Amino acid sequence: MPKLRRVAWALTQHEADSLDLFQAAVEKALSHEAGAPGSDRLGYWMLRIMKNLWIDEMRKRRRWQRIVTPLPDDNDPSDEGDAVTASERRVELARVRQVLETMPEDHRLPIQLVVMGDLSYGEAAEFLDISVSAFASRLARARSGLLQTLKAQEAS
Amino acid sequence: MMLGDVNELVVRYVDREMEEEEKRAFEAMLAARPELQALVAEHTALRAGLIEAWGPAPGEDDLVRIHRLLEAPTDAAQPLPPARKFQAAYRFWPVAAMAASLVLGVMIGGWNGSPSGTMLRVEKGQLMASGALDSALSRQVSAQADNSPVTIRLSFRTQDGICRIFSMAGGTAGLACRQSGQWRVQSTVQQEMAHRQSEYRLAGSPVPPSLMAQVDGMIAGEPLSTEDENREIAKGWAGPKS
Numbered sequence: 001m002p003k004l005r006r007v008a009w010a011l012t013q014h015e016a017d018s019l020d021l022f023q024a025a026v027e028k029a030l031s032h033e034a035g036a037p038g039s040d041r042l043g044y045w046m047l048r049i050m051k052n053l054w055i056d057e058m059r060k061r062r063r064w065q066r067i068v069t070p071l072p073d074d075n076d077p078s079d080e081g082d083a084v085t086a087s088e089r090r091v092e093l094a095r096v097r098q099v100l101e102t103m104p105e106d107h108r109l110p111i112q113l114v115v116m117g118d119l120s121y122g123e124a125a126e127f128l129d130i131s132v133s134a135f136a137s138r139l140a141r142a143r144s145g146l147l148q149t150l151k152a153q154e155a156s
Numbered sequence: 157m158m159l160g161d162v163n164e165l166v167v168r169y170v171d172r173e174m175e176e177e178e179k180r181a182f183e184a185m186l187a188a189r190p191e192l193q194a195l196v197a198e199h200t201a202l203r204a205g206l207i208e209a210w211g212p213a214p215g216e217d218d219l220v221r222i223h224r225l226l227e228a229p230t231d232a233a234q235p236l237p238p239a240r241k242f243q244a245a246y247r248f249w250p251v252a253a254m255a256a257s258l259v260l261g262v263m264i265g266g267w268n269g270s271p272s273g274t275m276l277r278v279e280k281g282q283l284m285a286s287g288a289l290d291s292a293l294s295r296q297v298s299a300q301a302d303n304s305p306v307t308i309r310l311s312f313r314t315q316d317g318i319c320r321i322f323s324m325a326g327g328t329a330g331l332a333c334r335q336s337g338q339w340r341v342q343s344t345v346q347q348e349m350a351h352r353q354s355e356y357r358l359a360g361s362p363v364p365p366s367l368m369a370q371v372d373g374m375i376a377g378e379p380l381s382t383e384d385e386n387r388e389i390a391k392g393w394a395g396p397k398s
Contacts, residue, residue: 013210060372093209100206114171115203116210121173136173140164147202 003118004046007127010117011054011109021057025050047127058105099149107142114139166192170199275306275324276341285332285339293320293332293339294393297385309363311380311388312371318380318393321363321371329364331371334393343370 008022028049029036037045100108113124125135168174169182186192275289285293292306298320299307309321309329319333319342330344345364380388 010210060368093205096202096205096209100209111206115206121168121171136168137161137164139171140161140167143167143199143202144163147198150202 003043004050007047007113007117007119008050010112010115011050013116021050021054024053028053044123044126047123051127095153096150099146099153103142103146106138107145110135110139111142111146162192162195166195166199169196170203279338283341285341289322289324289332289341290339293322295389297382297389298380310371311385312375313377313380314374315376318388319371319374321367323363329367331367343367 004025005018005022008025009018012018012021025046029046032049036042100111103111109128110124113119113127114121117124119127121132121135121139124139125132128135130138165182169179174182186196275285275287277284277286284290288305292304292308296304296306296308298310305325307323309323311318311320313319314333317333317335319331320339321329321331323329328344328346330341332339332341334340343366345366
């Protein structure tokens with residue numbers, strides 16, 4: 001259960017969204033209890049439910065993406081006098097996030113599942129319905145690509 | 157020992173996805189190759205950076221709460237509150253309530269001081285677009301935002317027709333569908349306005365969640381592209397299907 005919660009967070013990033021996703025998955029699982037497999041497969045089954053909910057949600061979000069522009073954040077905490085390095089670090093992290101978010105989904109998801117979601121390759125491969133070896137090479141390509149992009153940005 | 161793609165090895169090593177034997181072989185190789193050590197360092201830093209960039213992980217108390225909920229004795233189990241569907245609360249007035257009065261149409265016309273007068277009229281109990289709203293629906297393509305009194309946000313096909321989402325300068329957003337050569341306004345939503353430094357802006361996204369949900373339920377296929385829209389504008393939104 002903690003694992004499922006963690007994956008929800010890895011997928012959505014936002015605390016509130018991840019709780020919603022988690023709760024929706026639990027609800028759906030409870031309402032489809034009859035279809036639940038034995039306890040050894042239960043975790044995968046729940047992950048799958050969550051994946052389908054999330055894919056559905058992403059499809060809807062993409063539809064609206066081109067018209068929904070984020071508003072400037074009124075509560076942006078300013079860090080006057082704060083250590084410069086801390087704010088530099090924040091800029092750096094924002095850049096990492098931004099590059100990740102613009103990656104194609106088949107590269108972004110493996111990273112989210114393993115790094116943020118703390119899933120094993122086996123679990124993540126199951127989640128994505130691909131073999132473990134295919135997952136490992138996709139993840140490696142995605143991570144190398146991300147690293148290259150970040151380095152190229154730094155150099156320019 | 158067979159070793160595959162270097163990047164894959166490094167990433168698996170950083171992710172601790174190696175069997176003991178393979179790990180030892182890899183570390184032996186690592187010791188002799190400084191460029192590989194650098195790559196491991198980079199990927200280790202990237203991994204840490206990603207986790208940090210993602211922000212704080214869900215708190216423990218949150219999990220404790222969920223556990224308590226799930227482990228509650230069955231007789232005391234309450235149904236979970238409905239999930240929020242990833243949306244903030246919204247207010248939504250169905251068409252019926254709106255169509256009951258022409259006052260709104262007058263108000264919308266008045267707000268913008270538009271020379272074209274009211275943007276809505278009632279015809280046989282149905283709310284129809286008129287004036288600036290009608291011409292925007294017929295002639296404008298979708299846009300992020302512009303300075304005209306009406307902005308078109310999205311166009312899409314349904315099973316049997318074509319519809320567009322619009323928003324007005326006063327904060328009203330709505331859904332209109334083509335019907336017998338006119339735009340029938342199917343629903344409108346008044347969005348909350350936030351007052352800020354003497355300028356009004358929408359408190360949420362330009363399209364309220366209730367409208368998004370409505371479109372999600374009606375849409376057939378993907379939304380129209382700008383080219384599709386231009387084609388429809390050229391032929392006067394004539395047919396239900398092109």
